[in-house]
Amino acid sequence: MTRLTVNGAEVVVTSDGDTPLLTVLRDELGLVGSRFGCGQGLCGACFVRLGDAVVPSCQTPLWQAEGQAVTTVEGLAGGEGPHPVQAAILERQAAQCGFCIAGIVVRAAALLDSEPGPDSARVAEALERNLCRCGSQQRIVEAVVAAGGGHG
Amino acid sequence: MGDVPAHIVANPRLGSWLTAGDGYVEVRVGKVELGQGIVTALAQIAADALGLPLAAVRMLPASTTGPDQGLTAGSLSVLHAGPALRHLGGAVRSLTSGPVHPPSAYVEAIRALDPETDLTGVEPASPAAPSEVGRSAQRLDLPDKVLGRPRYLADLRPEGLLHGRVLRPPSVGARLEELDDDWKAPGVGLVRDGSFVGVVGEREVEVDRALEQLERDCRWEERDLLPDQDDLPAWLREGPHEEIAVLDEGGPDFVAHSASYSKPFLAHASIAPSCGMARWDDDGLQVWSHSQGIHPLRAAVAETLDLDPDAVQVEHVENAGCYGHNGADDAAFDAVLLARAVPGRPVLARWSRRDELAWGPLSSAMTATVSAGLVDGRIAGWTYDVWSQGHSSRPGFRGAPGLLAGAHLATPVPLPPPTDPPLTAGGGSTRNATPIYTVGPRRVTGHRKTETPLRTSSMRSLGAYLNVFAIESFIDELAAIAGADPVRFRLNHLDDARARHVVDTAARLGGWGEPLPEDVGRGIGFARYKGVGAWCAVVAEVAAESDVRVRRLTVVADVGTVVNPDGARNQLEGGAVQATSWTLKERVRFDRRRITSDDWEGYPILGFAEAPPVDVHLVDSDQPSVGAGEATQGPTAAALANAAHHALGVRVRDLPLDRAAIVRAIEAQK
Numbered sequence: 001m002t003r004l005t006v007n008g009a010e011v012v013v014t015s016d017g018d019t020p021l022l023t024v025l026r027d028e029l030g031l032v033g034s035r036f037g038c039g040q041g042l043c044g045a046c047f048v049r050l051g052d053a054v055v056p057s058c059q060t061p062l063w064q065a066e067g068q069a070v071t072t073v074e075g076l077a078g079g080e081g082p083h084p085v086q087a088a089i090l091e092r093q094a095a096q097c098g099f100c101i102a103g104i105v106v107r108a109a110a111l112l113d114s115e116p117g118p119d120s121a122r123v124a125e126a127l128e129r130n131l132c133r134c135g136s137q138q139r140i141v142e143a144v145v146a147a148g149g150g151h152g
Numbered sequence: 153m154g155d156v157p158a159h160i161v162a163n164p165r166l167g168s169w170l171t172a173g174d175g176y177v178e179v180r181v182g183k184v185e186l187g188q189g190i191v192t193a194l195a196q197i198a199a200d201a202l203g204l205p206l207a208a209v210r211m212l213p214a215s216t217t218g219p220d221q222g223l224t225a226g227s228l229s230v231l232h233a234g235p236a237l238r239h240l241g242g243a244v245r246s247l248t249s250g251p252v253h254p255p256s257a258y259v260e261a262i263r264a265l266d267p268e269t270d271l272t273g274v275e276p277a278s279p280a281a282p283s284e285v286g287r288s289a290q291r292l293d294l295p296d297k298v299l300g301r302p303r304y305l306a307d308l309r310p311e312g313l314l315h316g317r318v319l320r321p322p323s324v325g326a327r328l329e330e331l332d333d334d335w336k337a338p339g340v341g342l343v344r345d346g347s348f349v350g351v352v353g354e355r356e357v358e359v360d361r362a363l364e365q366l367e368r369d370c371r372w373e374e375r376d377l378l379p380d381q382d383d384l385p386a387w388l389r390e391g392p393h394e395e396i397a398v399l400d401e402g403g404p405d406f407v408a409h410s411a412s413y414s415k416p417f418l419a420h421a422s423i424a425p426s427c428g429m430a431r432w433d434d435d436g437l438q439v440w441s442h443s444q445g446i447h448p449l450r451a452a453v454a455e456t457l458d459l460d461p462d463a464v465q466v467e468h469v470e471n472a473g474c475y476g477h478n479g480a481d482d483a484a485f486d487a488v489l490l491a492r493a494v495p496g497r498p499v500l501a502r503w504s505r506r507d508e509l510a511w512g513p514l515s516s517a518m519t520a521t522v523s524a525g526l527v528d529g530r531i532a533g534w535t536y537d538v539w540s541q542g543h544s545s546r547p548g549f550r551g552a553p554g555l556l557a558g559a560h561l562a563t564p565v566p567l568p569p570p571t572d573p574p575l576t577a578g579g580g581s582t583r584n585a586t587p588i589y590t591v592g593p594r595r596v597t598g599h600r601k602t603e604t605p606l607r608t609s610s611m612r613s614l615g616a617y618l619n620v621f622a623i624e625s626f627i628d629e630l631a632a633i634a635g636a637d638p639v640r641f642r643l644n645h646l647d648d649a650r651a652r653h654v655v656d657t658a659a660r661l662g663g664w665g666e667p668l669p670e671d672v673g674r675g676i677g678f679a680r681y682k683g684v685g686a687w688c689a690v691v692a693e694v695a696a697e698s699d700v701r702v703r704r705l706t707v708v709a710d711v712g713t714v715v716n717p718d719g720a721r722n723q724l725e726g727g728a729v730q731a732t733s734w735t736l737k738e739r740v741r742f743d744r745r746r747i748t749s750d751d752w753e754g755y756p757i758l759g760f761a762e763a764p765p766v767d768v769h770l771v772d773s774d775q776p777s778v779g780a781g782e783a784t785q786g787p788t789a790a791a792l793a794n795a796a797h798h799a800l801g802v803r804v805r806d807l808p809l810d811r812a813a814i815v816r817a818i819e820a821q822k
């Protein structure tokens with residue numbers, strides 16, 4: 001039994017401590033917003049917040065999350081609607097297949113929490129560990145800059 | 153009565169296209185969402201055709217119970233499905249004397265129609281003025297994806313779900329030599345048939361761990377079948393070949409210049425590994441797949457397992473971006489084989505990243521040689537030869553089922569050697585091998601290598617990527633010999649008014665002729681996709697020192713009538729960025745036995761900091777729509793190479809245009 005907080009709610013999971021956090025989220029908790037892209041921590045599709053850090057959940061064993069607060073893409077939207085990064089991405093249609101976008105939203109939301117108003121170079125740098133194959137990078141960067149209130 | 157669209161003739165039953173619910177209609181097309189936004193564009197067309205607001209139109213996933221519209225490929229979806237939906241809508245308006253107000257009453261009238269109505273016998277009412285087509289409607293599928301809701305095939309969690317994994321052989325041609333008959337791992341069952349081996353279980357973590365154990369416990373007999381990755385042009389030129397005579401009008405009397413170009417094998421490299429789901433029960437076999445062609449997949453599954461095709465149903469479910477024939481069909485068949493061992497239970501089979509990069513069909517390596525005459529600054533005769541593997545090994549193409557695991561079964565169903573789509577469908581190796589320019593007598597020949605250990609198939613633009621790169625690089629080389637400006641030289645050889653307009657506009661918007669800093673170059677690339685599709689010119693501005701950094705891309709395209717302007721721009725922009733990645737970074741690597749570029753470190757793609765700003769301009773047009781999804785691939789490659797030449801003074805003819813290629817080009821020039 002492992003106790004952790006997921007998107008603000010305390011949960012107890014039965015997976016053993018070496019189970020990747022991504023598998024716990026998707027298979028045991030049914031939170032499928034974090035995507036499996038590579039299983040090697042190299043694409044960012046499974047990024048979640050663990051405390052203040054953004055981590056690839058596919059490479060994070062459950063024991064590491066014990067007692068900690070995990071925030072997934074599902075936990076970013078508030079009562080009033082989508083997170084500003086999500087709203088800006090939808091407004092600009094800044095995705096094609098969208099498989100990378102949940103991990104990008106998590107990373108970008110963390111960036112805006114720690115650095116208000118980043119410019120496009122800073123956003124691109126922050127997303128260096130997120131891969132996008134459809135070529136939506138420019139729109140995504142513009143959306144994150146806009147969500148942060150910056151001007152490119 | 154006017155011509156009935158081919159897809160209505162093939163699927164005449166009203167009920168297979170349209171059903172009505174409470175205040176909305178459900179439209180089922182045979183085209184599928186691949187991440188390109190096509191379902192939204194088709195919903196716009198359907199809404200206008202029916203005379204309903206977009207919000208009252210719900211698009212159902214393609215299914216083998218619905219219309220068969222062949223593959224979703226080749227930038228043909230609007231061209232194929234548009235006329236069918238317009239006929240459908242016109243026929244519904246004619247049958248209901250609609251649209252009547254309010255929409256809910258109209259939907260009721262639609263609901264009252266006989267689903268067995270033969271649409272070929274209904275004279276469609278004349279179209280109303282469009283209100284949805286031409287508008288940048290928001291994508292219908294994106295909210296789920298951006299908000300992290302279940303939407304992808306990998307997210308399906310039906311009652312009784314089991315997870316499945318297949319252990320792919322370590323190399324092409326490998327045979328499973330040894331595995332204990334009583335092999336066991338906690339929580340899983342083993343499925344084995346010849347060299348096909350996999351595990352199925354309730355819990356994903358146990359299935360993943362069992363796969364690792366299985367990998368340790370299997371012994372394989374392997375062979376060295378792969379070519380020398382550093383000498384692919386020579387290997388491609390070795391036979392046997394099938395000759396593809398595209399055009400023979402002679403050639404140049406005197407050759408003024410000749411050059412050869414090449415590209416390596418490329419991978420689709422989608423962000424998600426392929427997956428599939430299947431369930432066997434008394435009624436037959438149900439399959440869920442992100443395939444580009446669910447009807448051919450059904451036929452291939454049935455043929456491989458000797459089933460009645462009517463006992464197999466396939467439904468499309470979206471997954472990550474699809475840029476051609478990837479592992480989708482193969483993963484679906486993996487699920488079928490694994491689920492056969494557990495009747496009544498759905499099995500979700502997901503590939504690994506390694507499977508995706510090493511076992512998904514590849515885009516073929518290619519090489520081409522161009523020769524031309526030049527008289528008084530004009531091209532006088534042209535010879536073009538291209539060597540390639542085939543660009544299609546899709547399920548059912550040329551009769552063979554072509555499903556990966558079939559080749560590994562105890563009674564194997566071998567994979568067919570890749571072939572090419574016919575020239576009438578744009579060809580494969582020779583797609584865009586014929587120059588659009590007026591060049592005097594032309595001889596254009598393809599040489600398709602017929603024996604190969606590497607499985608290749610369709611990837612975004614097929615052979616057009618290399619052919620346009622070669623032709624457009626060569627045009628710049630000829631312009632230099634003629635002492636002409638590359639844009640002026642192109643315009644001097646272009647008769648087609650829409651082509652001239654696109655080139656001219658790209659030059660103007662791309663800042664052609666404006667001064668540049670040192671080490672920065674500008675280049676152009678242009679083509680009309682397949683010779684009958686979209687006109688597209690790209691102007692690239694690159695900074696080149698030890699490697700190439702793209703400062704800006706300007707894309708101008710004429711795609712005819714635009715259904716969804718922002719969607720078309722998104723496709724062109726994404727295509728240009730993906731082509732930048734292919735051109736600057738990508739190459740499938742292997743030793744003589746195994747594919748070695750099997751993770752993101754071995755097969756790097758363009759990152760956020762490297763992705764260029766892209767300006768896209770669509771030419772205003774009321775001409776028929778042509779697809780936008782593949783138009784930028786070749787022009788972008790050529791624009792980058794021409795810009796790098798402008799910046800560095802050396803020409804890279806062998807892709808990728810990376811640091812090593814630049815060093816080789818500089819060495820070669822010394």
